[in-house]
Amino acid sequence: MAKSRYIDTICIGAVMIAILIIGAFGMEYSNVGKMRVSGYENRIFDTSKVHTINIAMEDWDNFIKNGSSKKYSNCDLTIDGETFTNVAIRTKGGSSLDEVVSLKSNRYSFKIEFDHNEKGKTYYGLDKLCLNNVIQDNTYMKDYLVYRMMDEYGVKSPLCSFTYITVNGEEFGLYLAVEGLEDGFLRRSYGTDHGKFYKTGGGGKEEDLPGAEMPEGMDGVDSGNWDNMTEEEVTKLFGEDAVDVEAVIRYFVIHNFVGNGDSYTGSMVHNYYLYEKDGKMSMIPWDYNLAFGTLQDQTAGEVINQSIDNPIYQGKLSDRPMFAWIVNNENYKKMYHTYYKDFISRFMASGRVRTESIENQLAGNTGQIDASQLNIQDMGVIGIEGTLLTG
16 A cells, blocks of 8 residues: 655645645636536635545455456545545556556556446536546646646646545545546536537547547548548648637647647647537647656757747647647737747746747747756656656
């Protein structure tokens, strides 16, 4: 069982950082595109404290032994002292799950489905809850920070908070609770008259989004291989008439700021979802534990000075039409740069290094920012070394 004698310090630190982050971003954009309801977001996703979750399961050891199978089992879940019976739990993850298996650890990430066994059952409107072990992130903050940045800048994003988990009353560890992308998220973000999710290809292992489908014209096409599509199909799907221009530009401002190679702009072209309504598509962020350059084998200078106009880690810009339409049109490119200036002036005015690089790029300067004093790997890397597993 995972235990930590530093848990009090970790929890207090997490709360203090959360409070500081909220203060740093302020409320300039706190109401941009948001729909607040009196449900789960004010409970498990209250970021002013570290929550508690106890997982009660009779055959926990066997569940962990078969964790790589990702099969659902039944459990009772107690969240902040309130118990919900007969819910479903399974392990989750791609490379992070592989690391848990390789290390012979018990510290998996989990998915909780409240309505798996009983249709319509929710936690105050929430149907799916993800519990992330954050083992590839030494800072414990990257997912949290990016989701908060996205949210504060008007991008529809999963809610998240820190929670300390126990199993059958025994300590298990500090996790990040993340709102699952399901009906609850759609209702909270877009209202009851919401549109549809579309899952993407690109090699990711998390492909169980209920009701997900590919947009018309993309059936059977892996979104990680746009060469299979005709220019007419790409233009139809990702031209200005097919996207929510403001929403997509806001998304890429934050996304390209944090340099996430495990994503749409990375080699696997995954970890995002498309949302569509009335023929307009936008992007929903997902999985930023390897952001800030920690997936790719890059120097700090390469990460800090990464181009905001061509942020593709591997491949061609033309292979990423959801972003290419922005920089291939002077008016949209100007709009993109204007949003970048706005984001930096409001939220990153006191920032250094990456902010300096972007300010130089926006001003047309070609000089590189010296980042030789930084070691990107200190924040965590993909692979066995440097993980935070304690179980």
